[in-house]
Amino acid sequence: MRRRRFLAVACSVVAGCAGTDYRASGPRTLPPEPPTESSSTATVDPVESRAQAVTRPLNEVYRVVRGPLARFEFDDVSRDDQSAARTSLANARDAVTTFSAAVDEIPPRYRSLSTLVTIHEHLLDALTTAVELHSSLATLADDSVDDPQGRLDTPRAMTATLAALASDLTDVVETDPTMPRSVFLTTDRTRALAATLDAQSTAIGRLLDVVERELAASLDWRAGLAAFERAAFADARANFDTAREEYRAAERLLDGGLGTDGSFADLTDRRSCVATAGVEATSVARRAATEADAGDAERAARLLRTAESTRNRCSS
Known part of the structure; x- marks a missing residue:
């Protein structure tokens, strides 16, 4: 009789471990539910x-x-x-x-x-x-x-x-x-x-200071492209120069890191890419305007395509 009671108790323990509250894989990510302040479960x-x-x-x-x-x-x-x-x-x-x-x-x-x-x-x-x-x-x-x-x-x-x-x-x-x-x-x-x-x-x-510089640079970039289309190559160079300075200012702000964490660290990496690509792209675009002004339209067009591709490399 005592042996049967022992087996019954052992089975109930095993069944309890297999219940919904048992986790063999370890503790939950969140802290365990804190205890209530009630001193007795019998009295509410x-x-x-x-x-x-x-x-x-x-x-x-x-x-x-x-x-x-x-x-x-x-x-x-x-x-x-x-x-x-x-x-x-x-x-x-x-x-x-x-x-x-x-x-x-x-x-x-x-x-x-x-x-x-x-x-x-x-x-x-x-x-x-x-x-x-x-x-x-x-x-x-x-x-x-x-x-x-x-x-x-x-x-x-x-x-x-x-x-x-x-x-x-x-x-x-x-x-x-x-x-x-x-x-x-x-x-x-x-x-x-x-x-x-x-x-x-x-x-x-x-x-946000970095983003502001880059957005200002994008306006000058667009102005440079518009001037290039009008064959106003001196104006195009001036706009590309201004855009390059804005991108360089963004790079300087990024020097040493901003201290952003998590999701905002990812955004910072993206803005860093935009700034670096912008400096390179505006330099190439300025050369394109110079070549166009000298009459080499084919080389100018090729350089401008390279500049646009460089600037857009951070989009993906």
Whole structure:
């Protein structure tokens, strides 16, 4: 009889390991679900229940923002992810209002719930802003821009928003809010994310300076091509010279690296390619204008094709 009981217990243990919560491949990427603050699973404490109604949706927000903001990688952040996080944040706001209205004597560990909602709101705003900023810069087409400064007004405003959110996060965490054990976020993680936002907003500001130079150069390039078509070769040379100086200025800004990370590092590599190709292309185009002015139309046309091919090599 004892042997049968032993076998039954052993089988139940094996069955438990094969259940849905068992993972033989190791821990999850995200941190494990923090423990609740409830001291007993048998009795439902209404204060704890209301507190968990705040912290659970905050953890859902954190699941969305933590990876992309820490690494500044935004290619895999979908609109559905952001929408779900917005819904979770709204649920947390409603729950903390209910909590404050219903609980007369708030336990010390839950007195920062409202502050925690604000912190997660800042983080989600930062993620949304960074995704939109990356998309804006990634789709910026050199040859279609007639007003470089105007086209960059919105990205510059979004970069300033990132810097402001970094400052807001730093200010909030300096109030030393209490982080319940049931919340994924910690003060150290908040400080690290604020530092990342601050550093990257500065780096992206430098990237925008590079883009502005390159967009200005593209205007002069187009003006040089138009002058070449009119056989105004002196004007063409002048425009190509001006474009080359703008591209060189962009190269100087890129010297030593900008400090961009993740998705924005990829954009920086692209702008570096554009600047280098632009310097080479404008030099060849200037030679084409000189040859055309000397009467060698065939050689001039060949050089101009080479110049255009060189300038477009970063498009692929």
